[in-house]
Amino acid sequence: xxxxxxxxxxxxGVSIATVSRVLNxxxxxxxxxxxxxxxxxEQYDYTPNAYARGxxxxxxxxxxxxxxxxxxxxxxxxxYYLQQELQAQGYEALLCCTxxxxxxxxxxxxxxxxxxxxxxxxxxxxxxxxTEAENKYIMDAxxxxxxMLLNAAFDYPNVYSILCDDQGTMTEVTNKFLDADxxxxxxxxxxxxxxxxxxxxxxxxxxxxxxxxxxxxxFFFEGKSDDVNAVADFVQExxxxxxxxxxxxxxxxxxxxxxxxxxxxxDIKVPEELxxxxxxxxxxxxxCTPEITSVDNRLETQTHQLVATLVGVLSGxxxxxxxxxxxxxxxxxxxxxxx
Amino acid sequence: xxxxxxxxxxxxGVSIATVSRVLNxxxxxxxxxxxxxxxxxEQYDYTPNAYARGxxxxxxxxxxxxxxxxxxxxxxxxxYYLQQELQAQGYEALLCCTxxxxxxxxxxxxxxxxxxxxxxxxxxxxxxxxTEAENKYIMDAxxxxxxMLLNAAFDYPNVYSILCDDQGTMTEVTNKFLDADxxxxxxxxxxxxxxxxxxxxxxxxxxxxxxxxxxxxxFFFEGKSDDVNAVADFVQExxxxxxxxxxxxxxxxxxxxxxxxxxxxxDIKVPEELxxxxxxxxxxxxxCTPEITSVDNRLETQTHQLVATLVGVLSGxxxxxxxxxxxxxxxxxxxxxxx
DNA sequence: ATAAGGAATGTAAGCGGTTACATAATATCG
DNA sequence: CGATATTATGTAACCGCTTACATTCCTTAT
Numbered sequence: 213x214x215x216x217x218x219x220x221x222x223x224x225g226v227s228i229a230t231v232s233r234v235l236n237x238x239x240x241x242x243x244x245x246x247x248x249x250x251x252x253x254e255q256y257d258y259t260p261n262a263y264a265r266g267x268x269x270x271x272x273x274x275x276x277x278x279x280x281x282x283x284x285x286x287x288x289x290x291x292y293y294l295q296q297e298l299q300a301q302g303y304e305a306l307l308c309c310t311x312x313x314x315x316x317x318x319x320x321x322x323x324x325x326x327x328x329x330x331x332x333x334x335x336x337x338x339x340x341x342x343t344e345a346e347n348k349y350i351m352d353a354x355x356x357x358x359x360m361l362l363n364a365a366f367d368y369p370n371v372y373s374i375l376c377d378d379q380g381t382m383t384e385v386t387n388k389f390l391d392a393d394x395x396x397x398x399x400x401x402x403x404x405x406x407x408x409x410x411x412x413x414x415x416x417x418x419x420x421x422x423x424x425x426x427x428x429x430x431f432f433f434e435g436k437s438d439d440v441n442a443v444a445d446f447v448q449e450x451x452x453x454x455x456x457x458x459x460x461x462x463x464x465x466x467x468x469x470x471x472x473x474x475x476x477x478x479d480i481k482v483p484e485e486l487x488x489x490x491x492x493x494x495x496x497x498x499x500c501t502p503e504i505t506s507v508d509n510r511l512e513t514q515t516h517q518l519v520a521t522l523v524g525v526l527s528g529x530x531x532x533x534x535x536x537x538x539x540x541x542x543x544x545x546x547x548x549x550x551x
Numbered sequence: 552x553x554x555x556x557x558x559x560x561x562x563x564g565v566s567i568a569t570v571s572r573v574l575n576x577x578x579x580x581x582x583x584x585x586x587x588x589x590x591x592x593e594q595y596d597y598t599p600n601a602y603a604r605g606x607x608x609x610x611x612x613x614x615x616x617x618x619x620x621x622x623x624x625x626x627x628x629x630x631y632y633l634q635q636e637l638q639a640q641g642y643e644a645l646l647c648c649t650x651x652x653x654x655x656x657x658x659x660x661x662x663x664x665x666x667x668x669x670x671x672x673x674x675x676x677x678x679x680x681x682t683e684a685e686n687k688y689i690m691d692a693x694x695x696x697x698x699m700l701l702n703a704a705f706d707y708p709n710v711y712s713i714l715c716d717d718q719g720t721m722t723e724v725t726n727k728f729l730d731a732d733x734x735x736x737x738x739x740x741x742x743x744x745x746x747x748x749x750x751x752x753x754x755x756x757x758x759x760x761x762x763x764x765x766x767x768x769x770f771f772f773e774g775k776s777d778d779v780n781a782v783a784d785f786v787q788e789x790x791x792x793x794x795x796x797x798x799x800x801x802x803x804x805x806x807x808x809x810x811x812x813x814x815x816x817x818d819i820k821v822p823e824e825l826x827x828x829x830x831x832x833x834x835x836x837x838x839c840t841p842e843i844t845s846v847d848n849r850l851e852t853q854t855h856q857l858v859a860t861l862v863g864v865l866s867g868x869x870x871x872x873x874x875x876x877x878x879x880x881x882x883x884x885x886x887x888x889x890x
Numbered sequence: 891a892t893a894a895g896g897a898a899t900g901t902a903a904g905c906g907g908t909t910a911c912a913t914a915a916t917a918t919c920g
Numbered sequence: 921c922g923a924t925a926t927t928a929t930g931t932a933a934c935c936g937c938t939t940a941c942a943t944t945c946c947t948t949a950t
Binding site for chain 2: 935936937938939
Binding site: 605606607 | 899901904905
């Protein structure tokens with residue numbers, strides 16, 4: 213069986229307190245003893261039991277990351293950046309992929325809370341629902357540890373939100389289309405998450421502002437968004453229904469990819485006959501030809517800021533409850549915006 | 552501060568042992584007491600401390616998952632499947648993204664071991680090096696818990712390997728090209744992981760078998776493989792060096808995507824003038840036009856089997872040290888194989 | 891009615907660490 | 921050189937939970 217601190221103390225001929233001290237880098241240990249103990253530790257490849265450790269310490273510099281689906285390109289990238297940042301700050305991360313079901317999310321939240329993490333990061337705006345009731349589990353959890361929201365916002369004590377101004381950015385995007393006289397635009401979305409709702413609002417606002425009715429131009433895709441062909445079929449259906457469009461604004465890059473595929477299938481020239489823009493600036497944008505214009509919603513900046521905020525909070529500093537960045541259009545080949 | 556089992560026992564007017572019993576679903580508790588306790592637990596939203604729990608139990612039905620980079624499409628998918636499977640089996644998963652550095656990997660392995668997980672899954676063949684020395688940390692760890700390798704193999708007691716016969720599959724793929732008289736083929740790879748080495752061998756074997764020297768036809772890409780344009784540049788360089796090829800066999804889909812991009816840039820018709828095949832059958836294959844032929848290396852089957860094997864091992868059953876599946880070619884539009 | 895067996899509950903000893911406090915060893919200084 | 925401050929080490933209580941074992945309370949059969 214694996215070694216305990218008692219075994220080590222015996223082999224090293226010191227007390228367990230001393231072993232614990234060298235383990236935790238306490239200063240009051242003579243160099244000689246320290247070396248002696250470290251040698252034994254080395255020799256037996258001893259790793260202290262984290263559970264026991266957690267009991268004594270109460271905290272292990274660990275933060276829990278909850279992510280609905282880490283096979284989603286955007287979320288996976290977010291998780292990746294987060295882990296990097298946390299590690300750089302001396303924190304360890306525990307990741308749980310919860311799926312999108314609310315009850316499962318709740319369970320995982322409790323599970324991760326039971327591990328006495330120092331903080332929790334909820335990755336992606338699907339964690340924030342429109343109704344108070346559905347967000348209750350977050351409020352409950354916030355009583356125990358700070359909750360960090362990545363790419364979403366929810367105002368509540370001990371909840372910190374880091375996000376991109378998706379609404380404003382989407383309005384800007386839409387205006388670019390309109391300014392370029394590309395006015396027959398449709399909007400494709402596949403999620404009603406917090407940021408999904410914001411983006412939709414942004415699109416709507418831009419159109420309404422020009423007196424265009426947006427409602428008949430927004431289409432919700434229900435399938436798995438990474439199934440490009442399904443998305444292409446979906447766009448085809450829209451066209452078949454008689455909807456005319458020369459521009460497609462998408463809430464996700466995957467949607468844009470589907471639109472591209474639809475264009476390819478019908479020999480529609482992009483961007484001459486159809487302008488397309490995605491959202492998230494994922495690697496997918498550069499995968500096809502022509503490369504897809506997209507929106508960089510500052511994921512890396514967000515994660516950096518999130519960890520900085522969390523670290524601040526944990527060390528007792530006063531931190532802003534919301535930090536908002538502006539998205540940036542990354543123009544590629546599927547649009548022909550005027551400058 | 553959060554509640555303890557003592558608080559609950561007091562409120563419920565029973566002993567902590569009884570609370571513990573209802574917590575663990577022990578049978579010897581009267582329905583009345585059980586309800587009484589559950590009510591209090593419910594009321595105070597009590598979650599037992601996992602550390603304390605882990606100490607008492609020694610195990611928490613938890614397995615550690617180590618993955619170099621969960622923003623990699625293939626690895627992310629693997630992690631996703633694994634979590635699903637584990638959850639279905641009543642296990643909880645702790646994920647650590649380690650990066651590719653050996654020392655960091657070692658650290659994370661120890662870290663996760665210190666959490667007294669029941670088993671460890673190493674996702675992706677980059678965990679297995681060619682030299683014994685570099686694999687020592689795995690052998691050490693295997694002394695404590697079973698180690699499961701996904702998509703890699705390493706023979707050692709208490710280490711279980713689940714993988715695809717990448718070598719044989721790659722030979723088959725290459726033969727398909729040769730049989731279709733597409734003989735000027737080049738091989739693109741970007742990793743020398745365990746499976747990377749196997750795939751290379753497979754390619755080599757097929758060529759050597761026909762008396763073709765493979766060495767001058769294999770090209771190693773050093774950059775980040777998800778940067779499609781960089782890969783396209785890389786292929787361009789190969790062409791510029793005067794290498795003639797009408798077929799590209801890739802060790803990864805991302806490489807195939809780069810090859811596609813190269814073809815698009817040069818108006819090379821695919822598959823008429825250039826045949827391309829990827830590996831992994833990721834969503835990327837369907838993203839571009841024409842859609843890329845690829846190899847399904849049975850990831851889902853692998854993860855399923857892996858968890859089954861792990862569960863078997865943990866319940867004391869004798870399990871096969873190696874389970875190997877055969878890859879399957881998923882023919883799409885970038886190849887024109889003869890049947 | 892009573893002994894015996896079984897179910898429900900409680901008591902207390904770990905699990906493997908941390909750490910306040912006590913004690914021993916060493917250094918500092920008049 | 922003795923008194924005192926400082927540093928090094930040990931002792932033991934505690935963290936929150938599980939569980940073997942002890943105890944109490946019902947049943948049920950005799």
